[in-house]
Amino acid sequence: MRILFDQGTPVPLRQHLSSHDVATAFELGWSRMANGELLARAEVEGFDVLITTDRNLRYQQNLSSRRIAILVLTTTSWPRIQQALPEVSASVALLSPGAYVEIPIP
Numbered sequence: 152m153r154i155l156f157d158q159g160t161p162v163p164l165r166q167h168l169s170s171h172d173v174a175t176a177f178e179l180g181w182s183r184m185a186n187g188e189l190l191a192r193a194e195v196e197g198f199d200v201l202i203t204t205d206r207n208l209r210y211q212q213n214l215s216s217r218r219i220a221i222l223v224l225t226t227t228s229w230p231r232i233q234q235a236l237p238e239v240s241a242s243v244a245l246l247s248p249g250a251y252v253e254i255p256i257p
Contacts (some may be wrong), residue, residue, distance in 0.1 A: 154243070155193050157203035158182055161229040164202070167236050168243060174198075186212055194219050200246055209251060220246040223253040231256050 154168060156175040165173045176182045181189055186208055193201055200220045204227045208214075214221065222242055224232055232239065235256045242252050 152200060152243070152246075153198045154200045154202060155179075155198045157189065157201060157205060159204040159227045160202050160224065161227065161232055163229055164232060164239070167240060171243070190217060190219060199248070200243065202243075206253070214249075214251055218248045220248060220250040221252070222246060223251075224256055225253065226256045228256075 152171045154171050154173045156162065156165070156173065158176055160175070162175060176184070176189060181192060184192065186205065190201065190212065194217065198219055200222060202222045202224065204224050206223055206225060208221065208223065222239075224235075224239070226232065235254060238254055242254055246252065
């Protein structure tokens with residue numbers, strides 16, 4: 152599965168998704184793209200999943216016609232995300248095209 156990390160998604164998460172092909176918006180030179188442009192470009196480039204910490208994405212974008220699955224982490228805090236790694240990994244494995252999943256991380 153091809154996964155794109157949006158700005159704010161902690162890069163160390165990549166190590167825990169090692170069975171997937173992970174890239175960051177920054178690495179691809181896409182860090183200044185607006186959300187709609189980023190989603191469109193990610194789909195064109197064949198990404199299956201966008202992992203983001205932008206909880207407002209679903210309110211800012213019409214996601215109904217998107218093929219890319221979106222996984223939202225409710226924090227940018229790596230120590231807190233580490234506590235939820237089993238849930239993050241399980242959620243990634245279960246994502247289907249166009250899905251929107253938000254993982255509440257205390």
